[in-house]
Amino acid sequence: MQVLVCIKRVPDTGARLELTADGQELDTRNLEFTVSPHEECAVEEAIRLVEAQGGSATVLSLGPEAAGEQIREALAKGIERGILLETDGGEWDPAATATAIVSAIEDEAFDLVLFGNESADAGNYQVGVRVAQALGWPCVTSVKQLELESAERALAKREVPGGWELYPLTLPAVVTVKEGINSPRHPSLRGIMTAKKKEIVRLKPEKSAAQLVKLGLKKPPEGRGQIQMLGEGTAAVPQIVAALKELGVL
Amino acid sequence: MIVVWIEDQGGKVTDAVWEALTMGRRLAQQMDQPLAALLAGAPEASGLTDQLKEYGVSRVWLTGDERLARWAPQAQARVLARLIEQERPQVVLAAATDRGNELLAYLAARLQLGLATNCTEVHPGDDFTVTRLRWGGSLLEEARLLSEPKLLTVALHVNAPEPQPAESFQIEQFVAQLEERDFIIQMSKMEESAHEGVSLAEAKVVVGGGRGVGNAEGFKSLEELAQLLGGAVGGSRVATNNGWRPHADQIGQTGAQIAPELYIACGISGAIQHVVGCKGAKNILVINKDPEAPFFARADYGVVGDLREVIPALVEAIRRERGD
Ligand SMILES: Cc1cc2nc3c(=O)[nH]c(=O)nc-3n(C[C@H](O)[C@H](O)[C@H](O)COP(=O)(O)OP(=O)(O)OC[C@H]3O[C@@H](n4cnc5c(N)ncnc54)[C@H](O)[C@@H]3O)c2cc1C
Ligand SMILES: Nc1ncnc2c1ncn2[C@@H]1O[C@H](COP(=O)(O)O)[C@@H](O)[C@H]1O
Numbered sequence: 001m002q003v004l005v006c007i008k009r010v011p012d013t014g015a016r017l018e019l020t021a022d023g024q025e026l027d028t029r030n031l032e033f034t035v036s037p038h039e040e041c042a043v044e045e046a047i048r049l050v051e052a053q054g055g056s057a058t059v060l061s062l063g064p065e066a067a068g069e070q071i072r073e074a075l076a077k078g079i080e081r082g083i084l085l086e087t088d089g090g091e092w093d094p095a096a097t098a099t100a101i102v103s104a105i106e107d108e109a110f111d112l113v114l115f116g117n118e119s120a121d122a123g124n125y126q127v128g129v130r131v132a133q134a135l136g137w138p139c140v141t142s143v144k145q146l147e148l149e150s151a152e153r154a155l156a157k158r159e160v161p162g163g164w165e166l167y168p169l170t171l172p173a174v175v176t177v178k179e180g181i182n183s184p185r186h187p188s189l190r191g192i193m194t195a196k197k198k199e200i201v202r203l204k205p206e207k208s209a210a211q212l213v214k215l216g217l218k219k220p221p222e223g224r225g226q227i228q229m230l231g232e233g234t235a236a237v238p239q240i241v242a243a244l245k246e247l248g249v250l
Numbered sequence: 251m252i253v254v255w256i257e258d259q260g261g262k263v264t265d266a267v268w269e270a271l272t273m274g275r276r277l278a279q280q281m282d283q284p285l286a287a288l289l290a291g292a293p294e295a296s297g298l299t300d301q302l303k304e305y306g307v308s309r310v311w312l313t314g315d316e317r318l319a320r321w322a323p324q325a326q327a328r329v330l331a332r333l334i335e336q337e338r339p340q341v342v343l344a345a346a347t348d349r350g351n352e353l354l355a356y357l358a359a360r361l362q363l364g365l366a367t368n369c370t371e372v373h374p375g376d377d378f379t380v381t382r383l384r385w386g387g388s389l390l391e392e393a394r395l396l397s398e399p400k401l402l403t404v405a406l407h408v409n410a411p412e413p414q415p416a417e418s419f420q421i422e423q424f425v426a427q428l429e430e431r432d433f434i435i436q437m438s439k440m441e442e443s444a445h446e447g448v449s450l451a452e453a454k455v456v457v458g459g460g461r462g463v464g465n466a467e468g469f470k471s472l473e474e475l476a477q478l479l480g481g482a483v484g485g486s487r488v489a490t491n492n493g494w495r496p497h498a499d500q501i502g503q504t505g506a507q508i509a510p511e512l513y514i515a516c517g518i519s520g521a522i523q524h525v526v527g528c529k530g531a532k533n534i535l536v537i538n539k540d541p542e543a544p545f546f547a548r549a550d551y552g553v554v555g556d557l558r559e560v561i562p563a564l565v566e567a568i569r570r571e572r573g574d
Contacts, residue, residue: 013522015544017388026389037487037504095364118351120503123384125346125367125403126355133359138434141323141352158348159498161451163442165321167435179504180490180497211364215379215392223529224548230535233555234563240535241567243551247533249455249479249512250568 001055001151005046005114006101006128007039007074009067010121023216026121035070037179038116044184045146045177046114047078053148055111056080062100064089068200075195076187082200093210094122098130100205106135111151115176117142124212132174139174140167144181251309251339252278254287255330256302257349260319261294266345268305268411270404273372274343275306275414281374283340284308285416290329290426292319299421308416311424318426321349322436327356329426334361339399341374346403354401363397368405386503386526407509407530448482450499455481456510456531458501460524461488462517462538462557469494471561472516478568484508486518502527516557520545537561 011031018027035043046057059074061067062085071082085100092100105113113135115128125141132139145157145164156175158165169175187195230239244250254274256267271287278285286309287302289295296312313329330342330353342357344350346368358365370390371381377394383405384391395402450456457476459469469483476483483499490500501508503523509530516537518524525548528534536549539556546552553560 013385013388015519015521017385017522019389093364095358095362098359121385123368123386124365125351126358126365129352129355130359133356140435141355142348157441160348160440161449163440165437166439166441168438169435180500183491183493211395211397212366213394213396215394217384218390218392220388220390222548224534224550227546227549227552229552229554231553233553234559236553236555236560237563237567240551240553240560240564241571243535244479244512244568247512249481250571 001049001053001111002109003046003049003055003057003112003114004060004105004108004110005039005042005057005074005079006060007035007043007070007116008119008121009033009061009063009070010035010119017219019217019219023218024214025217033066033069036116036118036120038118038177040184041179041181042114042116042177043074043077043079044182047185048182049112049148051078058083058110060085060101060104062092062097062205063087071200072195073187075198076191077185078191081198084200084202085205086202087205087207091214092207093212094124094126094130095211096208098127098134099208101127101131102134104203104205111171113174115174117176117178128174128176135172135174137173138169139176140169141176143175143177146175146177146181251283251337252281252285252341252343253333253337253339254285254307255342255344255350255353256287256289256291256295256298257345257347258289258291258295258298260292261297263298264347265411266347266350266406268413269406269409270343270345270350271302271305271307272412273369273404273409277341277372277374278306281340286310286337286339288330288333288424289313290315290318290326303416303419304413305411306414306416308418308420310421312421313424313426315426315428317428317433320437322433323349323352323356324435325426325428325432326353327360328428328432329424330357331360332426333424334399341400341402343402343404346405350403354403358401363399363401364395365401365403366393366395367403369402370405370408372402386523387529388522388526407507448480450482450484450501450506450508453482453508454511455479456484456501456508456513457481458484458486458513458515458518458528459489459495460486460516460518463489463494464558466494468558471558471565474565475514475561475568478565481510486524515545515549516561518545519543520548
């Protein structure tokens, strides 16, 4: 089976967010980069499916040249091949992103294309659905369990309060996954070594006109007032009890 | 016309629907347009029409199509697409739930339109702009939506529901004309899971643990505390990734969003991706051995100390207090 998984390079923000002076971007000078946990799980799911079914897995990212780092990381975990749709680093809206992904993979024969449920930075909740629609494939979103029943049939499950919703689907298909579907592995030393020799195809996609145009970013108002320190160590316990009573939870 | 898609589950709706309707009604007033709603779910949903009127809806469409009782996103998108074709609304919106976001994504893809998800504010006018959540809610984006009609989903728990009855009210049937292929993806059934204790989403008190808890065993004292307070236990991504807690217990950007009276965060540093999951908590008490932990800057109460000493002592004190 041929599986594709799509990932997006994003800054790992840590505890404080700083914006650039023009308010257009996060100031990433002191930040590391990563992908969304949903996408880490999508990568893991792709590797497991290929381990169980045979075939091969490909990882794709649209982003700046540096996104090769995130592709390499996925290759180190066990994905066979990478595709980098290289951009100049600016924002691509979800429609433009989906269009570029579709034109890069149209001529390939994937059975399953995996996405994260939403990207960590933009959170548009739509690139996967747009790709599915353009390919004319069925799509299930928010998936937290995926069982392959045969080469053509799968069962996807979504977690909702009180239980699981079941969605049967026929391949080829698009599935967008949520963290929790599996526990992603770490790359092994050997994986890191072999990843260096794996192929990354580099393409320069054409950017179609955006329908959702970012004008700028801003920080939301900080909701909380002054913190009340209740003390140190076990000596704070009487004050904690008093605070719990005051809040009416005790 | 402004059309709000109403998400119902067997005739029941959540607050998210009233929040979306409130945003829709304000928008309708600003744009001097009527507010309409589409109820395309189970036939029982028709019982909701009186409430819709209370929220300012003057026209409701019911499909009465039995097949729509089980969730089928493409079929729902088809109904909305037909309604757009027939009524030419200026704006179509839904609550930013899993289903709302999914449905509008299908609609946007089908009609090749832009879609702004998780909007907190909408500014109509020649230049139609929105404010939307990014980074799980830790940043706001101002964005321009170019295509027509405007498609958007309304961020949850941001704008409180506010009823304001409509002056006139009219219920109509909408013939959806759905085909077999619109049901290519449809929920086949629901598997109920065994429910134990209070759920994270509903708990009035949540006790959360992070890396500082150390291991699965370490969560025992947090569980005791939660039980004494009638609450639930949650954790950071470190706690779930290490298998100390099931993933369903994760609080944060890629986990659950909680809104209890009190959140007691133990051994959690306060990374933004965690904090966005507990923004809705009325009060936050942070217990951390590092006085420099960033979470202290976002909390209402703080204790500097080792949770392995503080929590058992607190459990003991509460028991004594209660006389057990
Ligand atoms: C896109 C993205 C999405 C993410 N989504 C989520 C999410 O949904 N939820 C989430 O939680 N994280 C999420 N993360 C991860 C997040 O960035 C942090 O890595 C994570 O929240 C850290 O968990 P922690 O606070 O338990 O661990 P740490 O950051 O390691 O902090 C441990 C804290 O425990 C304290 N401590 C240690 N021992 C003790 C003790 N004995 N007593 C008291 N205090 C002690 C330390 O002082 C420290 O402050 C996400 C990351 C990314 C990039
Ligand atoms: N630039 C990108 N490159 C590759 N995949 C992407 C990109 N942007 C989004 N995706 C994929 O689409 C999913 C949904 O993104 P979004 O619609 O922005 O929330 C993400 O989790 C990724 O799997």
